[in-house]
Amino acid sequence: MDTLSFLFDGFQTALQPHNLLFAFIGVLIGTAVGVLPGIGPMSGVALLIPVTASMTSGLSPEQAAASSIILLAGVYYGAMYGGSTTSILLNTPGESSSVVTTLDGYQMARQGRAGAALAIAAIGSFVAGIVSLIGLVLLAEPLSNVALKFGPAEYFSLMLLGLAAVSGLAGKSMTKAWIMTVFGLLLSTIGLDNVSGVARFTYNISYLYGGLEFLTVAVGLFALGEVFKSILHNEMNSGEIAKIGRVLPTKADLKESAGPIARGSLLGFFIGVLPGAGATLASFFSYILEKKVSKHPEKFGQGTIAGVAAPESANNGASGGAMIPLLTLGIPGSGTTAILMGALIMYNVQPGPLLFDEHPAVAWGLIASMFIGNVMLLILNMPLVKVFAKIIQTPTKYLLPLIIAISVFGVYAVQVTTFDVFLLLAFGLLGYWLAEHDYPLAPLVLGLVLGPMIENNMRRALTASNGDYLVFFEKPISLVLLVIAFLWIAVPFVMKLRGKSVVINEDM
Amino acid sequence: MNKTADRIAAVAFLAVGALFMVESLRISKSAYGSAVGPNVFPFLLGLVLVLLSIKLLFETRNYSGATGEKLPRQYKKFLVIFIAAIFYAALLETVGYVITTFLFLVIGFQTMEKGALWKSIAIAAGFSLGVYGLYVKLLQGTLPSWPIWFQ
Numbered sequence: 204m205d206t207l208s209f210l211f212d213g214f215q216t217a218l219q220p221h222n223l224l225f226a227f228i229g230v231l232i233g234t235a236v237g238v239l240p241g242i243g244p245m246s247g248v249a250l251l252i253p254v255t256a257s258m259t260s261g262l263s264p265e266q267a268a269a270s271s272i273i274l275l276a277g278v279y280y281g282a283m284y285g286g287s288t289t290s291i292l293l294n295t296p297g298e299s300s301s302v303v304t305t306l307d308g309y310q311m312a313r314q315g316r317a318g319a320a321l322a323i324a325a326i327g328s329f330v331a332g333i334v335s336l337i338g339l340v341l342l343a344e345p346l347s348n349v350a351l352k353f354g355p356a357e358y359f360s361l362m363l364l365g366l367a368a369v370s371g372l373a374g375k376s377m378t379k380a381w382i383m384t385v386f387g388l389l390l391s392t393i394g395l396d397n398v399s400g401v402a403r404f405t406y407n408i409s410y411l412y413g414g415l416e417f418l419t420v421a422v423g424l425f426a427l428g429e430v431f432k433s434i435l436h437n438e439m440n441s442g443e444i445a446k447i448g449r450v451l452p453t454k455a456d457l458k459e460s461a462g463p464i465a466r467g468s469l470l471g472f473f474i475g476v477l478p479g480a481g482a483t484l485a486s487f488f489s490y491i492l493e494k495k496v497s498k499h500p501e502k503f504g505q506g507t508i509a510g511v512a513a514p515e516s517a518n519n520g521a522s523g524g525a526m527i528p529l530l531t532l533g534i535p536g537s538g539t540t541a542i543l544m545g546a547l548i549m550y551n552v553q554p555g556p557l558l559f560d561e562h563p564a565v566a567w568g569l570i571a572s573m574f575i576g577n578v579m580l581l582i583l584n585m586p587l588v589k590v591f592a593k594i595i596q597t598p599t600k601y602l603l604p605l606i607i608a609i610s611v612f613g614v615y616a617v618q619v620t621t622f623d624v625f626l627l628l629a630f631g632l633l634g635y636w637l638a639e640h641d642y643p644l645a646p647l648v649l650g651l652v653l654g655p656m657i658e659n660n661m662r663r664a665l666t667a668s669n670g671d672y673l674v675f676f677e678k679p680i681s682l683v684l685l686v687i688a689f690l691w692i693a694v695p696f697v698m699k700l701r702g703k704s705v706v707i708n709e710d711m
Numbered sequence: 712m713n714k715t716a717d718r719i720a721a722v723a724f725l726a727v728g729a730l731f732m733v734e735s736l737r738i739s740k741s742a743y744g745s746a747v748g749p750n751v752f753p754f755l756l757g758l759v760l761v762l763l764s765i766k767l768l769f770e771t772r773n774y775s776g777a778t779g780e781k782l783p784r785q786y787k788k789f790l791v792i793f794i795a796a797i798f799y800a801a802l803l804e805t806v807g808y809v810i811t812t813f814l815f816l817v818i819g820f821q822t823m824e825k826g827a828l829w830k831s832i833a834i835a836a837g838f839s840l841g842v843y844g845l846y847v848k849l850l851q852g853t854l855p856s857w858p859i860w861f862q
Contacts, residue, residue, distance in 0.1 A: 257850045378767045382724055385760045389731055389753060396749035401739055403749060404731070434789045434823070601834060604819025607796055608812055612842055615803065616852055624800040628793070640716045658752045665747045 213567025233281020253613030307510030335523020387650020428634025471517030475524025538645030728760030
């Protein structure tokens with residue numbers, strides 16, 4: 204049992220005191236990020252990359268990479284966790300993945316059962332986290348072994364499939380999603396060409412030779428874009444916070460939500476593995492499923508505990524499942540995992556099938572820390588729910604300028620040029636404008652991260668075939684992947700033409 | 712969906728795509744050891760972006776005229792903070808981190824909501840000095856410290 208011994212090593216990495224501390228800081232900040240309106244998991248993770256970079260500066264490269272990814276992943280699932288708190292207490296979801304939670308969660312809060320709803324959300328998230336962890340351990344090795352047999356042509360097609368999956372499901376208009384993807388890919392070509400060393404689109408600006416820094420773009424688009432939106436739309440937090448009351452759920456509550464939690468976790472996990480589907484769809488589907496399965500479907504929307512347990516388990520299961528394509532194939536399936544991937548690449552750690560061979564400490568350390576993080580979240584969230592509810596009341600007038608200052612600090616600390624700070628502000632404006640007009644931002648970041656790899660694999664495949672473009676269709680695996688990619692785009696398109704409504708993912 | 716905004720965006724992306732196509736023609740076509748030069752990938756992408764923009768342009772014709780009610784926007788607040796941020800970035804290296812951050816935050820807090828000046832000053836000072844102390848003194852990071860004419 205190789206996997207078990209690797210997992211054991213992973214626990215040894217994750218249980219080192221400094222990594223425990225990093226995991227703790229990660230989930231703590233993540234929960235706060237999830238609770239605070241205006242900062243989602245994407246901007247939260249992006250904002251913390253420079254902070255972790257400086258915190259881990261004293262460690263060896265491999266250890267630094269492991270520690271920072273542990274912290275950043277902690278932020279990711281901490282935010283998923285925290286997002287439910289505002290849904291239940293304020294009826295305003297912190298993340299789009301907890302929109303469904305408001306339906307029953309807020310009703311429960313109005314009936315004075317907010318504590319039970321919060322506790323069930325925490326327990327459901329914990330169970331889902333464990334389920335996705337087991338799935339990750341079981342699937343990681345076999346999947347990366349398959350991916351190891353891939354050549355450049357197969358890789359190119361696989362990445363196209365990844366882009367097709369994300370763009371096909373993101374946002375209100377597929378054309379817009381594709382424009383953002385291609386725009387991101389184009390931005391990734393700025394800088395020195397990896398293969399030939401030729402400068403492309405740099406116009407003798409020395410800062411551009413290294414390419415557009417991923418961190419600057421991500422923080423600008425997500426964090427600053429959100430802040431600008433909050434200022435322009437005058438989004439002040441208001442509204443009464445519901446009383447929490449008794450936190451521990453009753454036995455009846457637990458019994459009633461056991462089934463929804465189990466189904467939600469599994470469903471969420473499998474939806475999460477699919478690139479592009481993501482946590483929002485997972486929570487949405489699991490709610491519908493529970494309503495269908497339930498003996499009292501009329502209770503949904505009136506404050507039934509199953510309506511909180513199922514979507515909250517599903518969105519956490521999905522965020523765990525999304526780690527699988529990232530770690531084994533090197534293909535991020537969502538905006539947040541794209542940012543995590545960018546962070547790994549900053550540490551010179553390339554996610555993908557070789558990750559488990561080349562950087563076992565990073566890969567298995569991360570998997571083990573997910574378990575530890577989930578335990579911490581459960582311990583943290585049950586007693587501290589009331590403290591986190593207080594965070595909601597942080598005045599926006601202080602919060603927004605502080606986020607700008609943190610963004611500037613983060614970008615300057617890593618890049619040490621004011622050029623990047625200006626770039627950050629420009630991308631902030633762009634991010635606001637694009638999001639305001641329904642252009643999804645996640646495909647842009649995904650294109651930016653995957654661009655260099657897609658290009659390299661395309662050129663390697665074409666070099667091997669002497670410039671024959673048919674090589675992508677001649678290799679069977681590559682052909683299959685391309686056909687799936689094509690269907691992924693074509694099927695919803697045809698369905699739309701026939702006048703059917705297509706479920707889309709709005710958080711991208 | 713906003714018709715005007717999408718038309719502007721479509722034209723802008725069309726221009727960006729065309730620019731990348733034209734400019735990629737100026738990149739050297741050959742690369743040693745590779746059958747495909749560094750110009751191919753950006754050229755193809757530029758072409759796709761142009762085609763997608765044209766598609767978007769056509770789609771805007773089908774938008775219904777009603778764009779929904781316009782919500783009030785806080786342009787003044789936003790402009791003050793954004794311009795303050797530009798000055799912040801421009802002066803960061805000459806005036807130093809602590810002073811610029813402090814001033815930016817005070818302006819930002821007061822623009823968001825007038826009043827409670829002392830509280831604003833206290834939070835701004837706490838943040839700028841705190842970050843500087845933690846990052847530069849404790850973690851040995853690099854930030855421009857004080858005004859250059861001061862040292």
